Amino acid sequence: MELTGPLVVSQDMGLFVAVVLGFFFGLFLERGGLGDPHKLTGVFYLTDFVVPKVMFTAILVASTGFYLLSDLKLLDVNRVWIIPTFFWPQIAGGALFGIGFVVSGYCPGTSVAGLASGRLDALVTMIGIGIGSLMFALIYPTLEDFYQSSPMGVATIPRITGLSHWIVLAVLAIMAGVMFFLMEWFERRTR
Amino acid sequence: MAQNNFWSPYIAGAGLGLTLLATFYLAGWGLGASSAFSLLTSVGMKEIHPDFTQRLTYFAQYLNVEAPLRNWVLFEVCGLFLGALAAALFSGNFKLRLDRDPGMSAGRRLFAAVSGGVMIGFASRLARGCTSGVALSGGAQLAIGGWIFVIAMFVSGFIAAALLRRIWN
Numbered sequence: 001m002e003l004t005g006p007l008v009v010s011q012d013m014g015l016f017v018a019v020v021l022g023f024f025f026g027l028f029l030e031r032g033g034l035g036d037p038h039k040l041t042g043v044f045y046l047t048d049f050v051v052p053k054v055m056f057t058a059i060l061v062a063s064t065g066f067y068l069l070s071d072l073k074l075l076d077v078n079r080v081w082i083i084p085t086f087f088w089p090q091i092a093g094g095a096l097f098g099i100g101f102v103v104s105g106y107c108p109g110t111s112v113a114g115l116a117s118g119r120l121d122a123l124v125t126m127i128g129i130g131i132g133s134l135m136f137a138l139i140y141p142t143l144e145d146f147y148q149s150s151p152m153g154v155a156t157i158p159r160i161t162g163l164s165h166w167i168v169l170a171v172l173a174i175m176a177g178v179m180f181f182l183m184e185w186f187e188r189r190t191r
Numbered sequence: 192m193a194q195n196n197f198w199s200p201y202i203a204g205a206g207l208g209l210t211l212l213a214t215f216y217l218a219g220w221g222l223g224a225s226s227a228f229s230l231l232t233s234v235g236m237k238e239i240h241p242d243f244t245q246r247l248t249y250f251a252q253y254l255n256v257e258a259p260l261r262n263w264v265l266f267e268v269c270g271l272f273l274g275a276l277a278a279a280l281f282s283g284n285f286k287l288r289l290d291r292d293p294g295m296s297a298g299r300r301l302f303a304a305v306s307g308g309v310m311i312g313f314a315s316r317l318a319r320g321c322t323s324g325v326a327l328s329g330g331a332q333l334a335i336g337g338w339i340f341v342i343a344m345f346v347s348g349f350i351a352a353a354l355l356r357r358i359w360n
Contacts, residue, residue, distance in 0.1 A: 006219030015266045017217050022270020024210040025222055030278035032203025037290055044352035053200035061208025062331035066215055081220040083329030085336035093318025094343030096310055102351040104307025107322040108315060109224035112268055116275035118287040121304045128308020133229035136316035140249035155335040168333055
């Protein structure tokens with residue numbers, strides 16, 4: 001049996017795997033407190049740092065595993081779809097996203113977790129996300145030039161800087177560790 | 192009032208990271224969320240206004256496939272709902288409510304929820320994904336796109352929170 005990932009599965013199998021992986025995604029989001037808009041927005045008011053704690057822990061764990069499996073030849077990263085970089089559209093999108101996050105109290109995945117814990121405001125946010133998607137599709141012809149601008153292709157930090165991914169990961173781990181320490185200290189002080 | 196039966200954010204984060212790693216290994220891509228909303232909107236619009244929707248070139252990527260609803264991210268988001276529902280029910284966290292700051296009226300909360308949602312939906316399309324697809328999945332791949340999205344989101348979120356202090360907290 002071929003053990004090198006990504007494991008190619010049939011479409012039916014793929015959709016079943018999607019539900020199972022999504023189940024764990026939602027379970028960890030809710031159990032981490034990420035279905036709660038008070039906790040979700042806490043970081044922006046410096047009252048609750050659960051979002052960066054969950055997010056950067058998840059990124060570090062997944063990233064370490066990703067590059068470890070790759071080095072061990074257990075994962076063929078050339079067959080993994082890497083998020084493409086379009087510099088300015090992603091900066092602009094991230095900036096607008098931050099405002100929407102603060103205003104609504106959710107992001108797309110956490111709005112689903114919010115609804116699953118009984119929050120009707122999360123359902124209203126989900127409707128808003130649909131409307132926002134439609135607005136994008138409506139003005140896409142005028143936005144297309146910007147949307148396709150500043151393409152960098154499959155640009156990863158190790159590839160752009162020429163550094164080993166382990167150096168990049170070590171730096172990120174140290175930065176996250178310092179950040180977690182400061183957040184814990186700050187939360188203890190203000191509580 | 193504060194329900195504090197949540198797990199340590201580091202435990203939940205590690206679980207989320209392992210789920211994302213399993214997704215890379217099994218599926219060959221990361222976790223997503225926002226594209227399910229865009230997909231459902233395009234399918235819904237096609238039901239209501241087929242001719243008009245046919246002319247929206249951005250939606251063609253969802254509609255010009257054999258079975259639009261047999262979509263990986265859509266199934267994953269359905270799983271997300273079930274997983275969060277199971278977690279909320281078993282931990283006693285499920286409660287039907289309109290979650291808002293005590294000082295905020297219901298009408299204001301609904302307006303904030305829908306307008307914030309519109310911004311998120313639009314921004315996710317512009318950035319080619321949201322906190323799941325771009326920030327988490329791209330961040331873990333060490334993709335530049337993931338990290339610039341994260342930085343822009345936090346910087347703008349801090350500024351927005353300072354200016355809109357009365358919405359939360």
